[in-house]
Amino acid sequence: MQSSYLMALAGGGLIGLSAAAMMFFNGRVAGISGIVGGLLRPVAGEVSWRLLFVFGLLAGGLVASRGVTPAFGASEAGMGTTLVAGLLVGIGTRLGNGCTSGHGVCGIARGSRRSLAATLTFIATGALTVHLVRGFA
Amino acid sequence: MTARHRLDGAVSLVAGLTFGAGLVLSGMTQPAKVHGFLHFFGRWDASLAFVMGGAVVVNALAWQLARRRMKPLLAERFSLPARSDLDPKLLAGAGLFGVGWGLGGFCPGPALTSLASGAMQPLVFVLAMLLGLGLTAAWEHRQRAVELGASEGAPEAVPVKQS
Numbered sequence: 001m002q003s004s005y006l007m008a009l010a011g012g013g014l015i016g017l018s019a020a021a022m023m024f025f026n027g028r029v030a031g032i033s034g035i036v037g038g039l040l041r042p043v044a045g046e047v048s049w050r051l052l053f054v055f056g057l058l059a060g061g062l063v064a065s066r067g068v069t070p071a072f073g074a075s076e077a078g079m080g081t082t083l084v085a086g087l088l089v090g091i092g093t094r095l096g097n098g099c100t101s102g103h104g105v106c107g108i109a110r111g112s113r114r115s116l117a118a119t120l121t122f123i124a125t126g127a128l129t130v131h132l133v134r135g136f137a
Numbered sequence: 138m139t140a141r142h143r144l145d146g147a148v149s150l151v152a153g154l155t156f157g158a159g160l161v162l163s164g165m166t167q168p169a170k171v172h173g174f175l176h177f178f179g180r181w182d183a184s185l186a187f188v189m190g191g192a193v194v195v196n197a198l199a200w201q202l203a204r205r206r207m208k209p210l211l212a213e214r215f216s217l218p219a220r221s222d223l224d225p226k227l228l229a230g231a232g233l234f235g236v237g238w239g240l241g242g243f244c245p246g247p248a249l250t251s252l253a254s255g256a257m258q259p260l261v262f263v264l265a266m267l268l269g270l271g272l273t274a275a276w277e278h279r280q281r282a283v284e285l286g287a288s289e290g291a292p293e294a295v296p297v298k299q300s
Contacts, residue, residue, distance in 0.1 A: 010163070026211055033270065061161045071161045071254070092232070093234050108193050114221060125235030
């Protein structure tokens with residue numbers, strides 16, 4: 001139990017360092033939905049860094065999974081629910097201009113009002129959804 | 138390809154690697170933990186709060202340093218969102234995203250990283266997410282075209298009233 005908090009803090013620190021590097025060197029927000037979304041309507045000169053970041057995301061996860069158990073898991077959601085969930089996440093992050101990383105990590109760190117409001121909103125609707133599915137006890 | 142462009146790519150790759158490792162280490166790639174975190178009035182697992190907490194603290198300190206510089210090391214300017222108002226689209230989008238996050242237990246980063254496991258669930262999730270992103274982007278593009286058409290094209294399109 002204790003160690004899962006330490007791992008969470010250490011992992012969060014790494015995510016923060018990654019986001020800081022993107023801003024410090026490239027001047028960009030490390031928002032995953034935005035980085036991936038930009039690949040769907042490719043603009044010249046804006047493709048390779050996005051692909052490299054996404055490749056790194058998978059490779060970094062794979063390397064870390066060698067030393068962490070359990071690394072990857074599945075939810076009990078069936079394929080139909082997973083499909084609907086993915087669609088909602090795609091639509092929502094596009095309409096709302098960001099996800100957990102862009103709003104929750106980068107925006108809040110800059111003191112953005114919009115990101116704070118977005119983060120409180122998606123945690124609230126996420127929690128409501130989980131309670132409706134799993135019950136309030 | 139300029140040296141700066143190559144460095145930009147190298148930083149993106151290293152940042153991606155670090156981000157992916159951080160997601161796995163922190164437990165974000167386990168949907169069961171995400172569900173536990175969002176289950177405030179059930180068996181609440183608070184550990185994931187420390188992920189966002191740790192990331193925000195590190196990133197906020199870095200931002201305080203970065204903003205003193207006029208520009209990033211490898212770019213002409215910081216690319217930051219310009220808006221500061223809270224509009225319904227932002228809140229509706231965040232709300233929908235939260236419902237999807239609660240249903241599937243994945244947000245975009247961990248879902249992409251989980252593709253490395255080769256499992257079916259993250260693959261289905263990511264494909265659906267890309268579809269959602271693409272459809273919404275296309276819809277926004279159309280809306281913008283319609284708005285532009287209404288404000289610029291309209292005076293010509295509307296017949297001039299005879300007097």
